[in-house]
Amino acid sequence: MRRTVGVAAASAVVVFAAGCGGGGPQSGGDQKLTGDKIVLGVLNDQSGAYSELSGRNSVTAVEMAVADFKAKYGDRAVTKNITVETADHQNKPDIANTKAAEMYDRKGVDLILDVPTSSAALKVADVAKEKKKLYFNIGAATTDLTGKSCNKYTFHYAYDTYMLANGTGTVTTEQVGKNWYILYPNYAFGQDMEKSFSAAITAAGGKVVGKDGAPFPNTSGDFSTFLLKAPTLNPKPDVLGTMQAGAELVNVVKQYNEFKLRDKGVGLAVGLMFITDIHSLTPAALAGTTYTDAWYWNFDEQNRAFADRFQSETGTRPSFAHAANYSAALQYLEAVQAAGTDDADTIVKGLEGKEVNDVFLRNGKIRAEDHRVIHDAYLAQVKPQSEVTEPWDYVKVLETIPAAEAFAAPSPDCTL
Amino acid sequence: MTSTVDTPADATRPAPPSGLLTVARAPGWVRYALLAAGLIAALWLPNGLYPAVAVDILCWALFAVAVDLLLGFTGLMSFGHAAFWGASAYVTGLVAIHAGLPFPAAVLAGALAAAVLAVPIGYLAVKRTGIYFAMVTLAFAQMVYYVANEWRSVTRGENGLQGVPRSLFGLDLSDDYYFYYAMLPIVLLGLAAAWRIVHSPFGRVLVGIRDNPARARALGYPVHRYKLTAFVLSGFIAGLGGGLFAVGHRFVSLDVLHWTTSGKAVVVVVLGGIGTLWGGVLGAALVVRLEDWLSFSNFEAIGLVTGGIFVLVVLLFRRGIWGSAEALARRWWTSRKR
């Protein structure tokens, strides 16, 4: 806590000093910036299903990155004129399409950030390619962004289906149980997850004794058919792996508890879970559940300092998507600073192969082959209620998955 | 079958002249002036608005006119027109990707597919009227949505059908500004077709059926067949819009089939004015522009705004914008004559 205050005070002093010293000539190299400014665009869901785990608070995270950048470089900054534009794509790819083009064309946006929902994310990648402008995706999970739909201007930042499935599948098989029953929503995301999970489980010496694709969207909200089936399988599964996300995950977990599967010896592993999901289900409902997290706010001092600052700005703890937005914005600004220009091709060249470390990226590297940004991931387990001592501190990290293992090798489908 | 439900128009439109008749009665110079103004506005649009938004407006205008053809002129409220808009979007996208045809041909193929889909759905749906019709179309559209969702090998499911080309004899249409002018003739043709349908003998029978189905039946008109024909034509025009939407965005996602898309089309028509045909065009311009503005506005409750406006229109301005303006103009005209 004290440390955060210190940082904040220091940055305030720096900014203040910079302000007082104003009037002098601007630092050089400005001519190389289009419009003599940098504009960051956050395009995400600010009213729908993803609005809490990213949404408006991602904008705040990006603004924090801008403030930190200005504080760090002061008068040496390539420009002080950095603004953040934002738009709500409402999870609709057609709106994302129009907004992305409009951001690049009319709002002078140099970099689009976030964009959850796979269909919207893939569409915006197309737009970025056509307009030859940068795009860092954070919110979407599809590996297509670094696979057959990859392109020179698109970077995939925080996570993907492989990262989620591989970590949880491997470590849970090693540490919790060998036999799995996999329940996945029957659409692209769920099917990808199921494949990656099955592969990871088998590789770790486990076995998938049963798997079912549940209807998606599941209008009845009922998963009891599958949950009843799980303990009757032979051999009996040790772990139920559920790939459902958001509200469907909530339904599965509520009904998992209703049918008392944990008491019947079937543990729970979750494909994709955000801290906000744990908050809405309560840790009691999820105690012992394992999942892969891209970042956890209370993992170490550095994360915690960021989380405290984030909380003072937004009133809540950051999800990994918030931290990733912060990091992505910061790394972009650093790249512009280093290159002295916001020309997209130059920046891409500067970023490719770069090794980075910041609050979000640990042992991070921006792969040149497919623009996947790799970094350490974490296998997390939800604490029992009795060990939860402060709000939002719901999990403990069982294992750090090294960056090189956390993500898949570059896909042969990708040619930049 | 002569309950209040079967004659939806009587109570809602107190004055006998419907939108249709009013337009016909307006003096010639007014009609030509309006037509000219509309054409000028259509030609100017992408210069005043972001071109991609202008493209959306044209697509939605076709969609709204298609829904109004049923709602305003046949008395059938389809709450499932996303099925035709979306089916055409997918077929257009697939044809454009795999056959490499120029985009107008792909859109035509999509609209034809939508019309074919409208036959069985319409056949079942026109057995019912009024609110039942709305619910039945809604349910069928939802079924189409689920089929598209499951049929991933073709529709690409959640990821959407990416990379729909905009080819037209080697012209570079990648800029929305130029694409707008390339698609404008198709939209104008679609609108003209709708106008022609409404003003044909066929259209007059439809209005007759709307106002008094029992009488139409007594006069020997095969009511169901007329309704079904109207339904299929409407599906075709909605399909034109949906196909252009697919080419305009260069991709298709499941959203085009979701029931909220059907709902939005009805909202557009009601806002513009039921039974006015051109009201739908105006409604499309307003709704698309409003949504565009809201998503940059830092306002989180888009549904609150659209829902609120919609409730107000339903409660207070049931004639919609065009209908209200028309009523005002008529009052002014008649008072001047006296």
Next chain:
Amino acid sequence: MTGFLQNTFNGLVSGAFYALLALGLAVIFGMLRVVNFAHGAFYMLGAFGAYVLLTEAGVPFWAALVIVPVGLGLLGMALERAFIHRLTRLDPLYNFLLTFGLTLILQDLVKLRYGVQSSPYATPSALGGSVNLGLFDFPTYRVFILGFAVLVCVAVWWLLSHTRLGMVVRAATERPELTRAFGINVGRWVTPVFGFGIGLAGLAGVLAAPMRAVNPLMGADLIIVVFAVVVIGGLGSIFGSVAAGFGIGLVQAWGEAYLSDFPIVSQTVVFVVMAVVLLWRPAGLFGREEAPA
């Protein structure tokens, strides 16, 4: 065999929600000729009502089971007087549109206040265990839901068949013109009946809170299925909507269990059944052609 019974039981539990929602829709439609698009939104408000009472006032599930439906019923009556009443003399489509607009507003209001993430609601502890039903154990809460829903449906049926109010409502539902022709004042019952129907949706919402995700959109897709359910049962038919509700719940559960390789079946079965019913009996299984809708 055990598996089949379990799946059947679960189908009935899902069906119980459809039945309660369809029953409310049918009662409202019968009296007002209004198809209430906002029914799903009131279901959502019911679940949120339980959540808010618990977290902000410590009111337990049992009390919420009474307070929420009554409160929502009153809200429904207020909305009927304020909005729906103004449009009842017009084409019913206008009220359909009005309630569609209300749905958007209600969803967004809840979203603004409570966010889109699902809100937590635990199963009441007395119902947390499981009961032995001879061949298999079953969660007590599900048994409770099924029993309670059947009880409510029977109570509504009794109310309609054994009280004067019931007779008026039934008469107005099934033979509207005739009822008015007999000089029965249907009008004074309109508002309470609307409130009653909304109360039923709220009740379903409270029951759903412990086992379903409580979020602003929880009723949005559900309402479409319930529409198909009432079309199958026959919009004007109270018995039909309940029977179709349970029936569809069963068919969906069996489809999910035995055709799990074809998830499309359980998703679309309700619409296919609807198409068949429309071809064969356009007024619905238990509907009457004299009360067209």
